[in-house]
Structures are given as C-alpha cells and as structure tokens.
Amino acid sequence: MRIAVVAPSCTLKRDAAEQVRALVADRRDCELVIHPQCFLSDGHFAGADGARLAALREVMADPAVDAVWFARGGYGSNRIAEAVLADLPDSARGKTYMGYSDAGFLQAGFYKAGLEVVWGPMPQDVLRSGGEAAVTRALDWLVRRDSSALEPALEAPAMAFNLTVLSNLLGTSIEPDFAGVDLLIEEVSEQLYRIDRTMFHVTASDNVRQARRIRLGRVSDVLENDPAFAIDEAAIVEQWCARSGIVFGGRADIGHDALNRVVPFGSQFR
Amino acid sequence: MRIAVVAPSCTLKRDAAEQVRALVADRRDCELVIHPQCFLSDGHFAGADGARLAALREVMADPAVDAVWFARGGYGSNRIAEAVLADLPDSARGKTYMGYSDAGFLQAGFYKAGLEVVWGPMPQDVLRSGGEAAVTRALDWLVRRDSSALEPALEAPAMAFNLTVLSNLLGTSIEPDFAGVDLLIEEVSEQLYRIDRTMFHVTASDNVRQARRIRLGRVSDVLENDPAFAIDEAAIVEQWCARSGIVFGGRADIGHDALNRVVPFGSQFR
DSSP states (O other), X not given: OEEEEEOSSSOOOHHHHHHHHXXXXXXXXXXXXXXXXXXXXXXXXXXXXXXXXXXHXXXXXXXXXXXXXXXXXXXXXXXXXXXXXXXXXXXXXTOEEEEOGGGHHHHHHHHHTTOEEEXXXXXXXXXXXXXXXXXHHHHHXXXXXXXXXXXXXXXXXXXXXXXXXXXXXXXXXXXXXXXXXXXXXXXXXXXXXXXXXXXXXXXXXXXXXXXXXXXXXXXXXXXXXXXXXXXOHHHHHHHXXXXXXXXXXXXXXXXXXXXXXXXXXXXXXX | OEXXXXXXXXXXXXXXXXXXXXXXXXXXXXXXXXXXXXXXXXXXXXXXXHHHHHHHHHHHHOTTOOEEEEOXXXXXXXXXXXXXXXXXXXXXXXXXXXXXXXXXXXXXXXXXXXXXXXXXXXXXXXXXXXXXXXXXXHHHHHXXXXXXXXXXXXXXXXXXXXXXXXXXXXXXXXXXXXXXXXEEEEEESOBHHHHHHHHHHHHTOTTGGGSSEEEEEEEESOBOOSSOOSSOHHHHHHHXXXXXXXXXXXXXXXXXXXXXXXXXXXXXXX
C-alpha cells in the first residue's frame, strides 16, 4: 500500500511529517510518500493554487499510488477543486482519498465524481495530544480496512463534513447528492450564533432535506458568544432539524480532535 | 412621517434610543416610535423569537406606520423571516423598511415579497463616532428622499448585503432574484481567508452570476489572518468575480461605519 500525502490547503508542519514517517516505518505495512509541495508556503496556503493543483494531479494520476492522504486542513482546497475535477485522470479511480475539515471541498467533489472518499484523521493530527492514535486509526483503515477505526454507530450510506465547509459548498459545482444519506457534521472555533446561522442555511437546502438524518459530532473550541447564546450546540442542531423536517440522529464520534473516527462516504463499505 | 423602530436581531442600547429620540425631536419633520421590544433581552436576542416576531408583525400591520426602521444588527432576523413572510398583512405594503447587516435576511425576503426595502444606517449607529450624521442621513432618506443620502455611484436596480448574510441566505426561501442588479457587498470582523471562502460560495451561485455587477463596500475590522493572506479584500473579490464571469464594478460607499450610505433595493427609485 503506497500512500501519497499532498496539501491542498495549508502547509504541513515538518515535525508532523517526521513523526508520521517514523510511525509508518515502525508499522512496515505501508509506504508513505510525502510530496514536497506539503512544505511550500504562499501566504495562507501550501504553495500557490497552481502548485497545490499540480501536486494533487500528480499523485492522482500516478498508478503506483493506492491512497491520497490530505496533509491537513486550514483553508484553500476549494480554490483548486473545480480545476482538478475538470480533468480527472483514469488512474484517479481505484484510490482512496482520506482527510477532513477543509479537505471536505475536494471530498464532496470527488465523491460526486465517483471516487472513493473517506473522512478521517490527517498527518498533521499527529501533533495533537493523543495524535499518534489518531494517525494510527487512519492508517489502519487505509491499509487494512480495520473496522474498529469506523465511527461506531455508522450506518451507510453516510457522509461527514465540517459544518462551515458544508455550508460553503452548497450551490457550487462540487455539491454532492445527500438523498438518503446519514449526514455527519462537526464544528470547531466558531461562536454559537454562527453555528445557528449556518444551520439555518444548511437546513434550508432542498438537497440536505433529502438526507436520511443529521448526526452531530463534536463542536470544540467554541468561541465566546457575547451575550451567552442560551442554548448549546446540540439544541441548535435539533431545533433547525425540527424546523426543516430533517431527522436528528443524535451525536456522532467525529470532530477536530485526536478521537476523530473514520467515515467512508456513500455505500461502498456497506 | 411616522417611523417605528423594532429589533428583529439584538437588543438596542438605551443610550442609542435616547440620542436618536433627541435627534428626531430636534428635526420636527417626523415621529419616532421605539417599540419596547427593542429593549428585551433573551440570550443573544432582543427577546425570544416569538416576541421579536410579534413586534415586527405589529408595526407592519399598523396603517399609521410609514416606515419600519430596524434598530440594529447582530444576529437573529433569519430566525423569524419565514414566519413573518408567511403571513404578510396588506398594510405591510406602502411602508419603507430600512436597515443593514443582519437585517439583510428580512430585507431579502421583504424585497422578494414586493415590499419597499432600503439599505441604510440604523438607530444603534448613533453610538459610533460620527454616528449622528449616519442617523441623520437615514432619516433624511426616510422623511424626504434626500438624494444626497444615496450611495454616490448608485445605478438602479441595486441591492446591498453584508457578504456573510448574503452567503447564508442563498438557497433559502428568502433568496431574491439578482438578475440584472448591481449587487453591493461589504464585510466586518472576518479574517481574509473567510472572505475568500465566502466569495467562492457566493460567486458559485447561478442566481448571483446573473447580477449586472458586484461592487465592494468597506471591509472593516479585518481579523488577523495567520499566516498573512497575501492579497487584500479587493483582490479577493476581483479574483472570484473574474473566475465566475461576474463584472467587478469597483468600490462602493457602504460599510459597517458612520459613513454608510443609503441603497434602495430594486428599481423603485430609478
């Protein structure tokens, strides 16, 4: 199993790369190729759009690559999503694409294009407290489809998105079909009023309203709401589900943390 | 001219109410009725959804009210927009509805429903440095359609929105038709990466792509982007306009500040 790491959003930290390399060397069941593009820096991004796009295209077109692992989130994958999808090489199929957070823009478009997409921990997560376990969980899924890596209550077909990413891809060319899907969402570093506003937007979508249900992962590092919002994130999501006729399926074991579990998109692993 | 003030989003400060009352008393060309709901507080909001909705319905149904002036922004008008639109009284027509920022959710839906909507300063703006001029500008428009209050390069039909509000109303039942319209946008208290992401979302909309052009108001209180984003807000908006085939019409004289000008929606003042 040959796993290529590219960074379509922000720059991968060298420390994280070294730690993940060491972890993979110890396992001896896979080979990791960290593309040098991961360490580029251009303002906010891991290199200019052209550099990030070229690296992504390169690993997608490489028949020797079995899985593409997004290095980390941040912001920027949406800026190259349309271009990479306009020109998909045949060898892009048959690979697994894993990541979460900002990588959701690519994952949405890739899933729509019929590629095999999986929500799961990323190399940069190794720097979190408990991060080795997160990265090991991701690799266990990539290398041997270890079902203990999966979100424990998962029912296929499913998809998982960061809520803000989901909101920003609605109405764009990369919006996938949510009909009949368990839609798992999570959030990080937002005020509760923003989460409420984003839920208004997301649950107004006719497409999202076709989901079988919405399940809520962790909402972490909630920024101060002044004045206090009065209800918590679960009540917010429940309220908007009720208003829009979407079933609220309770909590899910995903989030921007080391405990984040794996969610294969769609029905491919049913 | 009888002007009713209600607060569909956050609580109006008492100081602001007193200063605007004094200003109106001095003018002697209009009467101001500040609804007691403006001073309610329920968590984030100026009263619970039901209280804000009831006050808004009351002034919209009152035939003695000539203009409804939204007290301030913040967040929350989207939570009552659908309900108030489901049940519009006849006397809601023939009034002017003025405000900006979070009031944009109501303004979008009201404009779509055929009501007379105007972007402009709000009572709470009186607390800004130079705020008396802002409030006077709003009143000059409401009371005597003073054209010096208007955004100086305005070409009808036009609309104006806070960018984040615009993004969050796309795909909802309150989304108006942007075909042929000059769409003025502005932003406050966001990081540049968020503005870039929101522009991706907004300019992907087939409806927004029918706009005659996009013009960019002020982007103020920009939060720190780590690392620095490399391009500024005007370059961001220009890039996304170019990518999506929308004409970029340059800067506009609106924003979350005391210089904010008046933008009547649509063609009613052509």
